[in-house]
Amino acid sequence: xxxxxxxxxxxxxxxxxxxxxxxxxxxxxxxxxxxxxxxxxxxxxxxxxxxxxxxxxxxxxxxxxxxxxxxxxxxxxxxxxxxxxxxxxxxxxxxxxxxxxxxxxxxxxxxxxxxxxxxxxxxxxxxxxxxxxxxxxxxxxxxxxxxxxxxxxxxxx
Amino acid sequence: xxxxxxxxxxxxxxxxxxxxxxxxxxxxxxxxxxxxxxxxxxxxxxxxxxxxxxxxxxxxxxxxxxxxxxxxxxxxxxxxxxxxxxxxxxxxxxxxxxxxxxxxxxxxxxxxxxxxxxxxxxxxxxxxxxxxxxxxxxxxxxxxxxxxxxxxxxxxxxxxxxxxxxxxxxxxxxxxxxxxxxxxxxxxxxxxxxxxxxxxxxxxxxxxxxxxxxxxxxxxxxxxxxxxxxxxxxxxxxxxxxxxxxxxxxxxxxxxxxxxxxxxxxxxxxxxxxxxxxxxxxxxxxxxxxxxxxxxxxxxxxxxxxxxxxxxxxxxxxxxxxxxxxxxxxxxxxxxxxxxxxxxxxxxxxxxxxxxxxxxxxxxxxxxxxxxxxxxxxxxxxxxxxxxxxxxxxxxxxxxxxxxxxxxxxxxxxxxxxxxxxxxxxxxxxxxxxxxxxxxxxxxxxxxxxxxxxxxxxxxxxxxxxxxxxxxxxxxxxxxxxxxxxxxxxxxxxxxxxxxxxxxxxxxxxxxxxxxxxxxxxxxxxxxxxxxxxxxxxxxxxxxxxxxxxxxxxxxxxxxxxxxxxxxxxxxxxxxxxxxxxxxxxxxxxxxxxxxxxxxxxxxxxxxxxxxxxxxxxxxxxxxxxxxxxxxxxxxxxxxxxxxxxxxxxxxxxxxxxxxxxxxxxxxxxxxxxxxxxxxxxxxxxxxxxxxxxxxxxxxxxxxxxxxxxxxxxxxxxxxxxxxxxxxxxxxxxxxxxxxxxxxxxxxxxxxxxxxxxxxxxxxxxxxxxxxxxxxxxxxxxxxxxxxxxxxxxx
Numbered sequence: 001x002x003x004x005x006x007x008x009x010x011x012x013x014x015x016x017x018x019x020x021x022x023x024x025x026x027x028x029x030x031x032x033x034x035x036x037x038x039x040x041x042x043x044x045x046x047x048x049x050x051x052x053x054x055x056x057x058x059x060x061x062x063x064x065x066x067x068x069x070x071x072x073x074x075x076x077x078x079x080x081x082x083x084x085x086x087x088x089x090x091x092x093x094x095x096x097x098x099x100x101x102x103x104x105x106x107x108x109x110x111x112x113x114x115x116x117x118x119x120x121x122x123x124x125x126x127x128x129x130x131x132x133x134x135x136x137x138x139x140x141x142x143x144x145x146x147x148x149x150x151x152x153x154x155x156x157x
Numbered sequence: 158x159x160x161x162x163x164x165x166x167x168x169x170x171x172x173x174x175x176x177x178x179x180x181x182x183x184x185x186x187x188x189x190x191x192x193x194x195x196x197x198x199x200x201x202x203x204x205x206x207x208x209x210x211x212x213x214x215x216x217x218x219x220x221x222x223x224x225x226x227x228x229x230x231x232x233x234x235x236x237x238x239x240x241x242x243x244x245x246x247x248x249x250x251x252x253x254x255x256x257x258x259x260x261x262x263x264x265x266x267x268x269x270x271x272x273x274x275x276x277x278x279x280x281x282x283x284x285x286x287x288x289x290x291x292x293x294x295x296x297x298x299x300x301x302x303x304x305x306x307x308x309x310x311x312x313x314x315x316x317x318x319x320x321x322x323x324x325x326x327x328x329x330x331x332x333x334x335x336x337x338x339x340x341x342x343x344x345x346x347x348x349x350x351x352x353x354x355x356x357x358x359x360x361x362x363x364x365x366x367x368x369x370x371x372x373x374x375x376x377x378x379x380x381x382x383x384x385x386x387x388x389x390x391x392x393x394x395x396x397x398x399x400x401x402x403x404x405x406x407x408x409x410x411x412x413x414x415x416x417x418x419x420x421x422x423x424x425x426x427x428x429x430x431x432x433x434x435x436x437x438x439x440x441x442x443x444x445x446x447x448x449x450x451x452x453x454x455x456x457x458x459x460x461x462x463x464x465x466x467x468x469x470x471x472x473x474x475x476x477x478x479x480x481x482x483x484x485x486x487x488x489x490x491x492x493x494x495x496x497x498x499x500x501x502x503x504x505x506x507x508x509x510x511x512x513x514x515x516x517x518x519x520x521x522x523x524x525x526x527x528x529x530x531x532x533x534x535x536x537x538x539x540x541x542x543x544x545x546x547x548x549x550x551x552x553x554x555x556x557x558x559x560x561x562x563x564x565x566x567x568x569x570x571x572x573x574x575x576x577x578x579x580x581x582x583x584x585x586x587x588x589x590x591x592x593x594x595x596x597x598x599x600x601x602x603x604x605x606x607x608x609x610x611x612x613x614x615x616x617x618x619x620x621x622x623x624x625x626x627x628x629x630x631x632x633x634x635x636x637x638x639x640x641x642x643x644x645x646x647x648x649x650x651x652x653x654x655x656x657x658x659x660x661x662x663x664x665x666x667x668x669x670x671x672x673x674x675x676x677x678x679x680x681x682x683x684x685x686x687x688x689x690x691x692x693x694x695x696x697x698x699x700x701x702x703x704x705x706x707x708x709x710x711x712x713x714x715x716x717x718x719x720x721x722x723x724x725x726x727x728x729x730x731x732x733x734x735x736x737x738x739x740x741x742x743x744x745x746x747x748x749x750x751x752x753x754x755x756x757x758x759x760x761x762x763x764x765x766x767x768x769x770x771x772x773x774x775x776x777x778x779x780x781x782x783x784x785x786x787x788x789x790x791x792x793x794x795x796x797x798x799x800x801x802x803x804x805x806x807x808x809x810x811x812x813x814x815x816x817x818x819x820x821x822x823x824x825x826x827x828x829x830x831x832x833x834x835x836x837x838x839x840x841x842x843x844x845x846x847x848x849x850x851x852x853x854x855x856x857x858x859x860x861x862x863x864x865x866x867x868x869x870x871x872x873x874x875x876x877x878x879x880x881x882x883x884x885x886x887x888x889x890x891x892x893x894x895x896x897x898x899x900x901x902x903x904x905x906x907x908x909x910x911x912x913x914x915x916x917x918x919x920x921x922x923x924x925x926x927x928x929x930x931x932x933x934x935x936x937x938x939x940x941x942x943x944x945x946x947x948x949x950x951x952x
Contacts, residue, residue: 018430022450030449035397036390040520040574041606045882047890048520077390089388096380096846099854100249101387102394102574103520107890131891136882138520139249139575140857142894144850 004069008032009078020066025049027065028075036075037105040136047106047135051075057109057133076105079112088112088149091157097148099139106135111149121153224282227312227356230305231260237333237348239264239271243302244284245292246276246546247383249575250913251847252292254381258843259296262374263306263367264313266333266347268382276570278552286547286649288578288726290810290911293843297909299362307364309356316350369841369905376905378846383572395544395571396524396603403526403599405449406592407456408660409442410612413875414721415466418442425460435459436595441663443588445596449603469721469872476511476621479642483673484716489688490679490697490704491712498636498710502627506749510738511938512620512921514868517727518885521574522609523581527589528599533560539594541566543586544573546649551583553652555590558661563652577858579658579725581613583650587660610885611877612659615725616868618644622738627710632750634761636710637693639739643731644720646670659723670719684808687732687918689713690739691804692761705764705805722868722877728858729914732807733921737863737939740802740922744785744929753782754801754926764805766812766902770836771803773900774814778834785930792933795822797831800926802919806911812838812902813915815856817923818895821931823950826943828928829893830860833920836900839912849899852916856897859920861888867940 005014008028015027023042028034028051040048042061049061052074060073080086085093088108098104107130114129115121121129126149137145151157222229222242232240241260247253253273261268275281284295296302314325317335321328321343329338336344369376386392411417418440426433426444431451436443442461446452470478499505523544531537539561545551548568556563568586576582585602593600604613620643627636647657647668656666682695682703689695693711695704729736747757755775762768774780781799790796798821803814818832833856842848865886870877879885925936934950 019450019454022448026449029397030399033397033399034390035393038394038396039522039524039603041522041882043606043881045606046520075390076388080389082385082389082391085385085389092388093380093384096384096850098249098384098387099251099850100520100572100575101384101392102249104387105390108388127891127894131889134882135890136520136887137890138518138577138858138887140854140861140888141850142857142888142890143853143897146894 004065006069007072008034009074015065017065021064023061024051024063024065024068024073025060028060028073034075034077036077038102040103045134045136046103047110047133048103050105050109052109052113055113057113076108087157088152091148091152092145094157095144095148095151097144098141103137107137107145107149110135111152115149115153119153123150126150126153222279222282224284224300225359227305227308227358227360229282230302231309233309233347233351235348235351235353237270237346239266241271241273241302242281243273243275243296244282244287244549245296246287246570247572248287248544248546250851251381251844252287253383254379254847255293255843256296256302257382258374258379259303260306262372263303264310264333265330268374268379270333276548278548278566278568283549286550288546290806290914293839293909293912294810300360303366304360304362304364307366308358308361311361311364312356312358313347313350317345320345320350375843376841376845378844381847393571394521395526395542395573396521398526398542398571398601400526400528400599403601404445404447404596405452406443406445406589406600406602407452408588408602408604408608409444409456409459409461410608411440411463411466413463413466414469414870414877415875416463419462419464422460426455426458429455429458431455434596436592438591438595439663439665441591441660443592445592445600466875469870469875471872472870475619479619479621479644479718482718484642484718485671485674486676487715488676488679489684489713489715490682490693490695491714492696492710495636495638495710495712499625499627501629502635503630504628504749505625506628506746507623507625508742508745508935508937510620510622510624510741512734512737513939514616514619514722515727515862515866516610516616516868516879516885517577517580517614518866518887519574519576519580519609522604522606523585523613524573524601524603525582525586525589526599526601527586527593529559529561529590529594530597532594535562537561537565539566539590541568541586541590542571543568544571544576544582545586546576546579546582550649550651551586554650554655554661555587557652557655558587558664558666559590559594577728578617578730579615579649579727581609584613584658584660587658591660591664606882607880610880615647615658615723617727617730618720618724620731620734620738622735624738624742626742626746628746628750632752634692634708634746637690637708638712639688639690640714640716641688641735641738642716642718643734645717645724646720647723648725657725668723671717676714682808687735687739687804687807688715689808690743691767692743692758703808705767706761707763708761729918732914733859733862733918736802736804736918737921737925740804740919741925741937744800744922744926745935748785748929751784753784755780756782758801758803766838767803767805770812770814770838770902771801773902774801774803774816774834774836777836777898777900778816778818778832780816785926786933787930790931793823795820796931797821798927798929798931800923800928800930802923802926804915804918806915806918810911811915813919815916815919815923817920817927819924819927819931821928821946823932826946826950828864828924828941828946830895830924831893832896832898833860834898834900835916836902837912837915838902839915840907840909841903841905842901843909845901848901848912851913852899853897855913855916856920857888857894859917860895860924862917863921863924863939864888864941
């Protein structure tokens with residue numbers, strides 16, 4: 001059993017884990033009881049488990065706790081709350097940009113990481129970035145999600 | 158933000174925190190639950206119908222929720238709170254919000270005063286399954302939520318009339334306050350009127366719903382109530398249900414489809430971390446451990462010896478195989494004269510369409526939590542948190558599987574990801590229940606993607622449709638014949654058929670398949686699977702014509718054969734497969750007659766609402782009126798075209814039309830959909846933006862199914878090879894997203910019709926017709942991959 005220290009949504013946490021290969025997702029979901037990152041495929045093929053690791057989007061289902069230790073993890077819960085949503089979350093709300101919402105961490109966090117580095121990014125640029133990695137939405141809410149990201153990028157939420 | 162206390166179990170999501178607190182305080186009988194919610198049980202105008210009392214079971218007994226009683230649907234607290242109960246759930250389609258709108262509208266209260274509890278056996282009315290574009294029909298129709306609300310409203314107004322000493326006609330109601338029209342200071346609230354009592358009324362079938370012209374909430378684009386929590390990661394899906402003392406389970410399925418357990422070497426996981434326990438029940442194998450990762454490791458390590466299995470049909474020869482099997486046959490319609498009529502035709506067109514097995518492929522691998530205590534028998538109990546579309550059918554079927562009376566089983570719906578039909582949600586609930594029963598502790602099961610894809614869900618079946626039509630010298634279709642083959646095994650689980658899904662069959666319940674039988678003459682025109690096209694009259698026997706078209710000489714024959722894989726409803730089940738064939742073929746006939754595809758359809762339609770949606774889509778898409786293929790397009794390089802499709806969904810449940818515009822790289826075989834214009838008349842939209850969202854999702858999901866999706870297997874090895882998102886390709890982020898335009902029709906006073914499955918039904922045919930327009934190549938086989946396009950081009 002080893003203790004791994006990391007920062008999750010601004011809080012310092014220490015997790016006792018016997019297997020260093022344990023995926024970060026299970027620890028966020030089960031040990032820390034977070035609901036934002038979700039299990040979709042366990043293969044890094046869909047993006048439901050996306051979190052930011054030091055600001056960069058990663059797949060928590062295929063990222064070992066041993067590789068996460070010492071880093072800062074942000075889930076979509078760490079962005080804002082229902083009472084005080086982050087602008088990117090407000091943009092999704094305004095566009096009603098989801099059906100089931102299960103996949104949301106993927107497009108929201110990949111979009112946020114890119115747009116925050118590239119303010120004013122265009123629709124085509126955002127779509128191209130989301131296409132650089134395998135990301136899925138099976139309810140097929142792509143049109144509205146993309147519009148929500150474009151509005152966030154252009155400051156027109 | 159504050160992290161949650163890891164020791165604190167989280168309540169089931171389908172209940173509001175207040176409702177759940179009340180439930181916990183009161184124990185679990187619904188009668189006490191209502192008392193806990195501030196609703197006392199005292200006399201109200203008794204109808205003479207005795208209220209059933211809660212038995213002293215820890216789980217509510219069958220029949221406690223009598224759907225003929227108003228109190229089963231709505232309770233009004235002394236604190237003015239409105240609590241409603243329904244049997245129709247939310248899985249991203251937005252119907253939760255529509256129900257809030259309906260409750261607020263019919264009772265003239267604010268949505269914020271309403272709490273809706275849905276799909277929890279013993280607490281909510283049994284409304285079967287939330288599926289099949291039936292929710293609006295159920296809740297706005299006889300015996301549904303609206304009738305219960307209106308009966309309650311009538312009673313409230315009668316009470317107010319007595320209280321305020323004025324006729325009902327002189328009262329106005331706003332936000333739960335009834336007042337005299339002439340003197341608003343004379344008023345009384347719902348809470349004061351009811352004083353915490355039950356209604357003790359049966360639903361009044363003669364009650365009059367609010368006039369839609371008076372609507373202020375229904376018919377408006379109220380934002381969905383679930384979205385803020387989902388957008389901020391606060392929402393608790395079934396994957397996030399955490400029960401105190403919960404263990405984690407994994408199923409171990411045979412790699413070879415249909416193999417049986419020979420032996421299980423329990424020593425192969427001995428000493429592994431997490432104290433794994435092995436569970437074997439006939440062909441069902443699973444492991445349970447303390448954490449999900451430990452369970453996953455143990456499942457991977459468990460050494461199971463499997464038998465050989467019956468051979469699978471050839472993957473490449475499937476469509477021939479289907480047509481060679483003994484089948485259960487039925488006619489949708491048979492005028493008996495098609496052979497003679499076809500002889501009078503100046504032109505006879507025929508074609509065959511092929512549709513593969515497809516999977517629901519829900520983004521979330523299915524998950525459920527079960528807590529089975531006491532083993533089996535009369536004293537055992539089971540509690541299941543499930544994203545099932547039907548809590549009561551699951552309760553009744555899992556009770557049989559567990560050997561526990563259904564009165565001792567409680568199934569609580571907790572939303573999962575979009576499921577699109579009979580995906581793995583029921584099956585994983587069976588798995589969790591069996592594992593929990595074996596270990597005596599609550600168990601959560603989260604499928605792997607491979608579990609989900611290859612041994613968790615019921616696929617949408619493959620199809621072969623052969624069509625023939627005769628055209629006379631005036632370009633009028635005078636005869637239409639269709640012969641379709643489909644496959645079936647199982648379906649949704651029920652008390653009489655727990656083997657309808659995989660796990661039920663693994664523990665020994667038979668999986669029903671069609672029994673060969675000859676077709677008999679149909680008695681009525683039942684077109685709920687859209688086996689018959691839009692253009693036939695639908696005359697059966699001496700019944701009046703029930704179809705939407707003008708073609709009188711008609712024959713539609715369906716063959717159903719046993720499927721090697723489990724099958725079940727997948728969004729627009731078989732309506733999509735049949736409509737792909739019918740609407741592609743109508744386009745082929747139009748092209749043979751050198752007619753414009755829209756005009757040719759209009760020429761053979763008599764239903765005014767179907768005509769209206771077709772015209773609306775054509776107008777919105779600036780339809781270019783001319784025959785297909787498009788003149789002047791080169792036969793190499795990139796070309797563009799447009800195609801149309803329309804249908805009356807299920808023959809009576811939603812009018813829709815779709816126009817697709819495509820760009821085709823004819824050398825690479827790459828089809829890109831650039832525009833989708835959808836029109837729909839499902840009656841007056843309850844939530845226009847919600848309906849548009851459904852149409853947009855249906856349009857893109859239909860595009861994914863048309864362009865990419867096909868379940869594959871290796872018949873030599875006996876394994877299903879579509880195990881993940883690489884081997885089951887779908888539409889992905891980064892691919893071009895077509896411009897989607899939606900047009901809503903729907904007369905204000907028309908009855909509600911189905912909404913969620915209309916658009917998706919049309920996409921394959923609209924794209925195929927657009928590809929033909931652009932290239933002259935007819936796509937008769939889904940998916941429209943580059944290799945299938947190049948094969949069609951070459952043939």
